[in-house]
């Protein structure tokens with residue numbers, strides 16, 4: 319599975335001499351509901367074949383053609399009903415080849431040949447995906463999982479044996495209430511241990527958000543031990559029987575909670591950014607203003623309409639991006655080159671600078687202001703100190 323470091327490496331890549339030799343190939347299998355499994359695999363092969371034709375016509379370097387040949391072979395083995403999507407990034411001239419399995423939630427099967435890798439589908443998938451710890455708990459057991467990009471991995475297990483009922487009851491009629499208390503004490507110790515372990519893991523950077531699966535009765539027992547800091551990071555809770563639930567069920571519950579939380583945050587962010595922009599606060603809208611804020615290092619979160627595309631120019635010397643199609647860079651005076659979609663330059667820049675990226679689907683208000691907006695951490699022109707955004 320792809321890591322943040324992988325994405326950063328892709329974002330840093332740029333082909334030399336301005337030659338378009340960075341290949342990005344995305345394969346999205348069809349959903350199982352769709353019966354025509356074959357189509358997507360055929361489409362993939364056609365796409366690569368066409369690109370190969372183009373490359374031959376344009377006399378592209380042998381590296382690009384060899385990459386396309388290799389992708390064509392791989393595409394030949396792809397099936398429309400496979401469970402995972404795929405992405406390949408290649409540049410033969412630089413001896414660069416990376417292949418990743420991805421969750422089958424891409425926008426479609428696509429191929430791009432450009433100066434940079436096309437990271438939009440990847441950014442849409444990963445941009446705002448938190449690292450989540452899913453914890454199952456009852457009075458004596460706990461299981462801890464990492465959830466990342468739909469993939470669930472168990473990483474820790476706790477078992478706290480409780481004093482058994484009846485060992486002394488039948489023998490001497492000895493105080494059954496005493497056993498009850500001992501069980502409650504042991505359960506409490508177990509909850510405490512678990513809470514501490516979660517706190518340690520979070521502090522070591524093991525996860526950003528938490529999801530808990532347990533019975534309702536156990537939740538009221540466990541919750542008081544959960545550190546307030548972790549409570550803030552709680553995305554949600556589902557009902558689960560630790561001993562009986564399957565990993566697949568855990569994954570489904572957790573994924574649903576993540577999706578719902580992301581959707582809520584997306585909506586809150588759009589309202590926040592638009593409101594801030596309106597009162598000339600920590601928000602900007604429209605390509606020109608967003609580009610300026612990116613250049614000033616002001617941006618904390620970038621919001622892009624799902625279908626946002628725009629022409630722009632990029633300075634061949636200082637890298638300045640401009641929404642006006644000008645021949646010479648207004649910053650350094652050197653020549654500019656046109657880029658057909660400014661996202662291809664913005665997204666890698668955002669990834670390199672750890673800017674949070676959110677795609678927004680069909681939002682009329684965002685659409686009205688140009689389908690692109692940003693939440694700022696500060697405003698250079700107002701000389702204001704950084705502030706913390708509370709809607710996370």
Ligand SMILES: [Zn+2]
Nearest residue numbers: 633636647650
């Ligand atoms: Zn310049």
